[in-house]
């Protein structure tokens with residue numbers, strides 16, 4: 001082989017290798033090699049191309065970067081127009097579509113039965129593009145534009161690594177135009193928005209805007225940094241290719257050549273099959289990594305497609321069955337602040353009612369004052385409201401150009417809107433809080449609801465309505481007052497029957513026997529959720545020990561960091577809280593006390609242990625199981641919170657780390673003695 005031939009063949013082999021790695025990583029989601037190997041091969045290609053630029057292949061993956069900045073986008077004429085789709089918004093409209101199809105086919109002499117096959121596909125919420133391949137090489141890419149003329153965005157499309165620059169496989173047509181959608185995954189969008197926020201740039205309201213904004217960049221270097229993806233949905237111009245007989249076969253062939261197609265497409269039978277596909281995908285919609293706004297049904301048989309033809313801008317053989325929109329425009333009627341259990345002020349926008357994703361929405365959360373100000377939502381604004389899955393409706397963004405001049409900026413109320421208490425907002429926090437504690441009726445109501453809830457004191461039969469009445473009538477000022485309710489006081493309440501009152505009193509009485517973890521959780525201490533309450537109870541064993549602990553001591557508990565420790569310390573050193581605790585205990589709330597003997601006998605309880613090296617007398621699994629039975633937490637890395645590091649043969653870096661941090665080290669013999677002693681007296 002001549003030198004030139006050898007350079008060219010090495011270059012072609014490197015190109016093929018990098019593209020194979022790209023395909024496996026980006027399309028098949030199944031990486032073939034670690035990143036370091038990818039980088040090595042890629043750099044070898046870059047080096048060779050740098051040394052011999054004349055032999056650089058036009059479809060080399062290095063051509064995905066470094067496109068020059070354009071002054072504008074050139075127009076591109078679509079020889080085969082890029083159509084759009086008719087929409088159906090209900091099952092009835094889909095049935096009418098099917099009816100039209102079969103009538104038209106019958107008139108044309110084709111008698112189709114009710115089980116006509118349809119290709120069913122997700123309808124992605126992105127931007128339609130056309131990719132032109134000549135002899136298998138990607139030569140041009142364009143937007144849809146008005147369907148007849150689009151814009152040349154070749155350089156930008158080349159940066160999308162799932163779009164093959166060269167098709168692989170057999171019988172590739174001389175001319176092939178692939179139509180499809182460029183989109184951004186939900187994860188890609190949130191990562192991009194985080195980056196945008198960090199650099200103070202504008203964030204995108206949805207994946208569609210993000211995809212469109214990214215593709216219409218004059219500088220491909222910007223597009224390259226955007227996490228764009230592509231799925232094909234059909235063909236434009238094709239030359240020198242024996243067409244398969246169905247759309248699904250076309251899609252399978254595109255996939256075989258390396259073009260990404262949606263993995264959740266299916267061939268279904270009749271309209272019943274279409275609707276089943278629709279409802280199935282609708283129920284999985286939230287779990288998909290990308291946004292879809294409906295599904296598309298296409299008559300699968302290409303002869304039927306041909307016979308059905310087109311109306312002005314849409315094919316007769318296909319229809320988009322849209323999901324109920326998850327975003328709608330509406331108007332902000334008012335914004336008020338709701339006060340939560342721990343005093344947090346949450347701005348809530350009251351909206352002109354709209355149907356979003358099939359549900360009536362008239363309120364949306366603005367999360368906190370920081371977020372409301374970032375979005376700059378004002379009363380009278382026209383806003384995009386969004387509801388996805390079970391999530392509380394939220395305002396995505398404001399249509400600034402529709403703002404009424406002079407609409408006032410949202411201000412934090414100077415005092416709590418419920419109790420008039422002082423409102424505080426530390427500079428570093430996004431949320432503001434009412435500082436009045438339980439003397440604020442809103443915080444009191446929420447705290448009482450929390451106190452009686454299932455995972456806290458589990459007092460059955462006390463609904464929000466009763467709590468509201470008791471607070472209003474002054475029967476309950478803090479959780480300990482539940483334990484002083486009497487039949488007489490309960491019967492003063494509207495619509496309280498004697499039987500219900502007795503049931504409530506019975507449930508209150510039964511709740512007195514509880515556990516330390518439940519009691520701690522029920523107190524509603526800021527930052528102390530159910531798991532933290534359990535960890536605290538396991539670690540300290542007694543309430544007195546928790547109340548007496550310093551911030552540093554509290555932080556020895558697994559998963560308790562400085563923020564939780566500070567909040568807990570503050571709670572334990574606030575007079576009003578101590579009084580409530582005292583009153584609860586005086587009313588008879590109690591839990592089994594752990595005897596001092598038991599504490600002494602079980603040194604492993606709530607301790608964090610790391611095992612390192614090989615133990616001779618018991619397997620690692622057995623050691624972990626026995627430790628966990630004694631209430632220890634076994635972790636994989638040595639930190640300041642580790643109590644003991646058990647060292648077997650050939651211990652390595654963990655032993656060194658333990659020594660560095662001054663953590664107590666147990667030999668296997670020490671460990672076994674301690675373990676057996678504990679098991680005898682405790683397990």
Ligand code: 5U1
Pocket residue numbers: 083084085121122123124128233234296298315318
């Ligand atoms: N999945 C899918 N989306 N989509 C959009 N298929 C599909 N087909 C389209 C369009 C505009 O048009 C062809 C039927 C021409």
